[in-house]
Amino acid sequence: MACRNSAPWRLASALVEKRPENAEGPSPEERREAAERIDEARAGNERLVASLTRLWDGVVEASTQANIDDEHDPEGATVAFERAQLRDALKQARSDLEDLGRAAERLRAGEYWVCERCGGSIPGARLAARPTTARCIDCAGKPL
């Protein structure tokens, strides 16, 4: 997961370095775009959580009705695996939604472009690629 995400923002950061005017801070338009991006992602994520929750409820209901033996029935093992995958997907979607909520709060507080760790600025292109990030590229690579 981390590997898949690392490439796009490295590329984006290279682009933003060619725009020194960006160092002044985000323009009203950049603020608006960031807000729209977060809102859009939140709406999509809320739909995802809702549909995964429905699927999960269905799986739970089906498994109680079928009385499947996860441990010994080969079919049960598949069901257990699918259930675990679904549970993880739901957990991830909820966690993403929380991250988006935090990003929205940071935006409201005017902290969206400020690295939570070093206080430096986070390039707009990095935030465009990763709307929930709260760290600059240098700090993102460091351990907590």
Ligand SMILES: [Zn+2]
């Ligand atoms: Zn930083």
